[in-house]
Amino acid sequence: MSAAFSTTAPLRLALVEDDPELRQLYSDYLCRQPELSCVLLAGSAEAFFEQLPDLLQAPQVVLLDVGLPGRSGLDSLPRLKQLLPDTEVVMHTVFDDPDRIYQALCRGASGYVLKNQPLAELKAAVLEVARGGAPMSRAVARQVLAHFKPTPTAQAGLLSEREQQVLEGMVDGLGDKQVATRLGLSPDTVRTHVKNIYRKLQVSSRAELLSRHAKGQL
Amino acid sequence: MSAAFSTTAPLRLALVEDDPELRQLYSDYLCRQPELSCVLLAGSAEAFFEQLPDLLQAPQVVLLDVGLPGRSGLDSLPRLKQLLPDTEVVMHTVFDDPDRIYQALCRGASGYVLKNQPLAELKAAVLEVARGGAPMSRAVARQVLAHFKPTPTAQAGLLSEREQQVLEGMVDGLGDKQVATRLGLSPDTVRTHVKNIYRKLQVSSRAELLSRHAKGQL
DNA sequence: CTGTGCCTACCGCATTTGAGTGATGCCGGC
DNA sequence: GCCGGCATCACTCAAATGCGGTAGGCACAG
Numbered sequence: 001m002s003a004a005f006s007t008t009a010p011l012r013l014a015l016v017e018d019d020p021e022l023r024q025l026y027s028d029y030l031c032r033q034p035e036l037s038c039v040l041l042a043g044s045a046e047a048f049f050e051q052l053p054d055l056l057q058a059p060q061v062v063l064l065d066v067g068l069p070g071r072s073g074l075d076s077l078p079r080l081k082q083l084l085p086d087t088e089v090v091m092h093t094v095f096d097d098p099d100r101i102y103q104a105l106c107r108g109a110s111g112y113v114l115k116n117q118p119l120a121e122l123k124a125a126v127l128e129v130a131r132g133g134a135p136m137s138r139a140v141a142r143q144v145l146a147h148f149k150p151t152p153t154a155q156a157g158l159l160s161e162r163e164q165q166v167l168e169g170m171v172d173g174l175g176d177k178q179v180a181t182r183l184g185l186s187p188d189t190v191r192t193h194v195k196n197i198y199r200k201l202q203v204s205s206r207a208e209l210l211s212r213h214a215k216g217q218l
Numbered sequence: 219m220s221a222a223f224s225t226t227a228p229l230r231l232a233l234v235e236d237d238p239e240l241r242q243l244y245s246d247y248l249c250r251q252p253e254l255s256c257v258l259l260a261g262s263a264e265a266f267f268e269q270l271p272d273l274l275q276a277p278q279v280v281l282l283d284v285g286l287p288g289r290s291g292l293d294s295l296p297r298l299k300q301l302l303p304d305t306e307v308v309m310h311t312v313f314d315d316p317d318r319i320y321q322a323l324c325r326g327a328s329g330y331v332l333k334n335q336p337l338a339e340l341k342a343a344v345l346e347v348a349r350g351g352a353p354m355s356r357a358v359a360r361q362v363l364a365h366f367k368p369t370p371t372a373q374a375g376l377l378s379e380r381e382q383q384v385l386e387g388m389v390d391g392l393g394d395k396q397v398a399t400r401l402g403l404s405p406d407t408v409r410t411h412v413k414n415i416y417r418k419l420q421v422s423s424r425a426e427l428l429s430r431h432a433k434g435q436l
Numbered sequence: 437c438t439g440t441g442c443c444t445a446c447c448g449c450a451t452t453t454g455a456g457t458g459a460t461g462c463c464g465g466c
Numbered sequence: 467g468c469c470g471g472c473a474t475c476a477c478t479c480a481a482a483t484g485c486g487g488t489a490g491g492c493a494c495a496g
Contacts, residue, residue, distance in 0.1 A: 105366035134359035141352035144362060148323035160472060173421075173429030175452070189474050195455070196472090203391075204454075205482090206425050211391030214432035378442060393482070406445050413485070414442090422484070423452090 010037035011130050014059035016048050017092070018068050022115075026063070029119045035127060044068055045076035049083075058084050061126050064109075066093035066100060074103055081108035088129045092122070096139045102147065111135040158200055166193040170206060171213055228255035229348050232277035234266045235310070236286050240333075244281070247337045253345060262286055263294035267301075276302050279344050282327075284311035284318060292321055299326035306347045310340070314357045320365065329353040376418055384411040388424060389431055 013036050017023040023041060031038040039059055042048035045068055052058075062080065064073045073091065080089060090111035091104045101112055111129045113122060114137040125135035136144065159167065162183075169179035169190075176194065180187040203209045231254050235241040241259060249256040257277055260266035263286055270276075280298065282291045291309065298307060308329035309322045319330055329347045331340060332355040343353035354362065377385065380401075387397035387408075394412065398405040421427045 105363055110363060133356040134363045138351040145323055145328060145352045149326060171429060173426035186475055188476060208391035210428035211389060404445055
């Protein structure tokens with residue numbers, strides 16, 4: 001909701017990128033934009049943190065490379081967000097593997113753009129995140145959505161209907177007896193179902209099952 | 219990477235929207251686009267499913283209103299994806315509450331755009347999803363990201379560092395002993411930590427803890 | 437100095453859970 | 467009709483877990 005009119009002061013941007021050529025390229029382009037103002041350029045996370053105290057005002061957006069030498073961008077994210085809770089971080093990288101994306105988002109990134117995109121996209125992402133958005137490259141957005149999808153692999157057809165219901169109860173954090181009550185069954189029956197579920201899903205404890213459920217496959 | 223050149227056949231789009239005026243407005247606009255072809259217009263989920271068999275080719279994208287009379291868009295999503303697994307669904311609505319968004323994504327939506335946006339945005343979303351993207355309005359994207367964030371509420375400060383580590387182990391589906399091994403502790407120590415965690419987080423079983431963790435507070 | 441909280445570790449006990457075995461009845465395919 | 471899968475219930479046994487207490491060492495605040 002905060003203003004972003006042409007009369008607004010340029011957005012304070014920090015750029016962390018280890019490749020000197022790329023850094024030059026990006027900063028050249030981004031700094032030329034009237035809406036932006038590069039207040040910090042760093043080639044590593046360490047350099048970034050060192051330069052931070054020199055700034056009069058904290059950057060509003062940090063464009064952070066994931067694959068940095070030394071402390072990776074991913075690793076320094078928590079500290080960055082701790083020092084600058086109100087600063088938006090956009091990850092910038094060639095990696096589009098689910099795990100890195102997941103880690104970045106969990107650690108407080110508000111955007112994730114890939115490096116194979118036109119510079120205009122990069123600029124758009126920076127502006128977008130400053131406006132309260134969450135810019136993500138196509139592939140990244142899909143990965144993110146994949147985290148929510150049911151992954152109809154195992155369950156569909158594998159587990160019988162009753163077993164599904166029992167599983168549901170377990171997922172809700174209930175014990176065998178409570179599940180039995182909910183379904184109007186004998187606790188022993190539930191126990192049998194649970195055992196069969198374990199066998200079918202290849203796990204051997206409630207914890208494992210719930211862990212799996214929470215992660216990949218619902 | 220799939221082609222989207224001007225020589226490509228127009229994208230087959232289905233539009234499900236209960237408000238006749240809006241439906242008219244959207245279809246007028248979208249159908250005028252050379253890249254798009256509205257093959258189905260429906261005012262309800264029921265009408266959509268009825269008209270489906272009449273089509274020569276299934277729609278490639280469905281623009282689905284969330285707040286439909288009768289079977290809501292949200293409720294009909296699973297069936298839609300079951301019938302048309304390869305069709306991309308973009309939710310279209312005025313609602314931006316986290317729960318509805320979460321439900322939609324879990325049920326297979328690949329996009330979620332709000333209704334307060336210019337028509338060009340709508341068109342862009344349809345094209346984007348067809349290209350393998352995941353178009354989301356600003357507010358929606360933020361909600362989605364919020365699902366990954368640590369929710370610094372409870373855990374931060376509430377649980378000690380050691381307890382965090384133990385919790386992590388439990389979340390990974392490990393037993394007490396395995397957690398102990400991982401952290402180089404006595405199983406008894408882990409048990410003590412677990413007890414304290416339960417007390418602090420107000421739960422009384424592993425299942426409850428993991429369930430909570432999976433749901434609200436990651 | 438004292439209290440408080442954390443980390444560590446142990447004891448004991450009741451309950452829950454994982455794992456094995458068996459049994460009954462229903463249903464559907466071969 | 468037989469076999470396999472499913473749902474139901476039962477019994478046993480051992481391991482894991484939940485719950486209560488105790489206790490020494492450490493660090494920090496009052």
